[in-house]
Amino acid sequence: xxxxxxxxxxxxxxxxxxxxxxxxxxxxxxxxxxxxxxxxxxxxxxxxxxxxxxxxxxxxxxxxxxxxxxxxxxxxxxxxxxxxxxxxxxxxxxxxxxxxxxxxxxxxxxxxxxxxxxxxxxxxx
Numbered sequence: 001x002x003x004x005x006x007x008x009x010x011x012x013x014x015x016x017x018x019x020x021x022x023x024x025x026x027x028x029x030x031x032x033x034x035x036x037x038x039x040x041x042x043x044x045x046x047x048x049x050x051x052x053x054x055x056x057x058x059x060x061x062x063x064x065x066x067x068x069x070x071x072x073x074x075x076x077x078x079x080x081x082x083x084x085x086x087x088x089x090x091x092x093x094x095x096x097x098x099x100x101x102x103x104x105x106x107x108x109x110x111x112x113x114x115x116x117x118x119x120x121x122x123x124x125x
Contacts, residue, residue, distance in 0.1 A: 029094045034072030040097035040117050047094045047125070048076075054087035055080055056107040068109050068116060069093065075116030077105050082124050092125040 029047035032040075037048060050071035055064035067080040069091065076097075083091065098118040106115050 034074040037071040037074035037076055037117065040119075042099055043096050045094070045096055045122075047092065049090060049092040050076065052083050052086045052089055052091045053109055056109040058108055061107075066107075068107060068114065069119070070114075075114045076119040077107060077116040078119050078121050082121050086124075093119070093121045093123070094125060095120045095122040 029045045032046045032048050036046065037050075040046070048071055050069040053068045053070055055061060055067045056077075065080055067078055067083060069076040069078055076093075078093070096119070098120055104115040105118060106113055
């Protein structure tokens with residue numbers, strides 16, 4: 001083989017490796033804790049574990065389509081569509097926060113008001 005073929009093969013291998021690494025980084029989820037849930041970055045793909053408290057009470061949640069996950073005293077406001085039947089259980093979810101700490105939502109659940117961030121669930125693990 002001449003030098004051009006060797007360089008071409010190496011270039012193709014490097015491009016494939018870069019593509020695989022990029023795909024892995026774009027589809028991986030960063031594991032976070034209650035500190036992050038308290039003050040999240042919007043649209044960053046994250047994964048966390050908490051207790052699903054169930055749907056919150058309120059006039060704007062009359063069909064129980066939004067609920068709360070407690071992550072060590074920090075709260076995530078989530079859609080209940082993927083969490084039916086998991087009330088009171090520990091859940092691990094993957095997804096992203098819609099807003100940052102500047103835009104919290106206050107909801108009433110289990111006899112108290114909590115402030116939480118809106119989280120879009122992509123997957124329940």
